[in-house]
Amino acid sequence: MSQEGGGRFKxxxxxxxxxxxAGSGEVARVRAAMSANLPRIIEALEARALEGDTGAARLLLERTVAPLKAVEFSQAVAMPGDGLAEKGRxxxxxxxAGQLSTEQGGGMLxxxxxxxxxxxxxxxxxRLAALEAKQ
Known part of the structure; x- marks a missing residue:
């Protein structure tokens, strides 16, 4: 039935x-079915990780431990001269010389x-103010 010519929908x-x-889709049904077995699944993954299965260990760690972030430490850098180019050099x-990381140096540049x-x-x-003052 066509929607244009007097169909049911405007x-x-x-x-x-x-x-x-919400929760009526296929993914929701699979999650609900798995939820009953979730504690046993996690225990099995943990056991495999402890036996040396690096894939299981990685999966557990990726899902439970926040990733480590690089820590930047402040480093004083002598900046001789008055010019910005000298300071950049x-x-x-x-x-x-390894005194600054590329990230720190890039930030300073x-x-x-x-x-x-x-x-x-x-x-x-x-300069604009000086020109306007002359007029």
Whole structure:
């Protein structure tokens, strides 16, 4: 039956506005069936992991233990000179010498680049104010 020519449903409206009830799908049924056996499944995985099954150990650890994150430590870096380029070179040298990680050094270089843009904006503002004052 066509929806356009006097069918049961109006265009733009669902025939089932409430949708399928939550938990009535196939995945929900499988989960419900497995839930009764879940403690035994976990125990079996644990036993296999303890026997040396690295796949079982990995599965258990991935699902129960939060992944470790790298910890960054603060490191003072001597930045000689007044120029931003000199400071950037000092950061790159510190990375090359192993004093800074590439992530730390990259963060410092990004900060120097942002500082350069701020200095440039300040300089433009000063120049504009000077030009306007002359007029």
């Amino acid at each position: 265009p733009g409206r669902s025939g089932n506005p409430k949708g399928r009830p 000092a950061v790159i040298e510190a990375m090359s 990004d900060a120097l680049a942002k500082l350069a843009k701020l200095i440039e904006a300040d300089e433009m503002e000063r």
